Amino acid sequence: MSKNVKKIDIFNKLRSSGLRPTKQRVEIAKYLFEREKTFHFTVESLDKLLEKKTTSKFALATIYNTVHAFKDAGHLSEVEVRGKKTYFDTNVSDxxxxxxxxxxxxxxxxxxxxxxxxxxxxxxxxxxxxxxxxxxxxx
Amino acid sequence: MSKNVKKIDIFNKLRSSGLRPTKQRVEIAKYLFEREKTFHFTVESLDKLLEKKTTSKFALATIYNTVHAFKDAGHLSEVEVRGKKTYFDTNVSDxxxxxxxxxxxxxxxxxxxxxxxxxxxxxxxxxxxxxxxxxxxxx
DNA sequence: TCCTTCTTTATAATAATTCTAAAGTAAATA
DNA sequence: TATTTACTTTAGAATTATTATAAAGAAGGA
Incomplete structure (x- = not known):
């Protein structure tokens, strides 16, 4: 699979999800989806990785936006489970x-x-x- | 079970966990543990409930401290699961x-x-x- | 190209939680 | 019991993750 084919794939992936293939989205998509194994990350870790592995700069808010756009399009799943708050339970049994x-x-x-x-x-x-x-x- | 017995129970529960039975801990413990059914709460909800149901005042940090002390002593379990951060996963299958x-x-x-x-x-x-x-x- | 719409960006705002340092209280000791 | 020590509480500042805002920039169509 040539680089070119991949680039078209990414473009199609974005287009078919109603997302304009902006420079940022394409770069993030390439980073996330052009790999063999599945990949787990937090926004924080992705931010650091993008900083290291690419020459572009991304505002943190853009990474949040993009990741959520990909999630809404079904390209990522969110393992969030309980939101931000911690629950406590008086039931300490298993x-x-x-x-x-x-x-x-x-x-x-x-x-x-x-x-x-x-x-x-x-x-x-x-x-x-x-x-x-x-x-x-x-x- | 008389109120007195309960009070002693609470004191013992705290003492045997190495926690000084301070006014705040005793009141919070009574509120949490003197009930039939198990109880789920967040620090935020507990704070509001204590404000409504008791006459004492509690600093929010005290509620955090106390709840974590109770958790460390094994009297509460924490349903936290993933901490504060949200994880994303490029694997979108079930x-x-x-x-x-x-x-x-x-x-x-x-x-x-x-x-x-x-x-x-x-x-x-x-x-x-x-x-x-x-x-x-x-x- | 021009215009409209969508995106990005920097920054401010919010929410949950933890930290800090001082004041207060319980337990230990004399 | 008075004194000392160690632990707690408190108010407020700090931190962390995330979302909102508003202005500037880029994409796609007429």
Missing amino acids: HHHFYDSENSELIDIDANEILIQKIPKAPNGKKIKNVEVFINLKN | HHHFYDSENSELIDIDANEILIQKIPKAPNGKKIKNVEVFINLKN
């Missing part, structure tokens, strides 16, 4: 949660109401501390 | 994650590597949007 984002409510699920049958091994040198299941709700 | 808090790293787990056998029904009027599994790692 259990899981429903999360209702409509009204930001957590509801306990007893550990024995969920049975997990198959689980992957922890990566090398690591152990499993615990398993948390979140069932996200909608109306 | 999948789960390992989370390694040692180095704040997310690792993808393919959807078919986890099988959930039993799952509770969504609460009345709600539907299940999706199920996220986090396997938290330790060394």
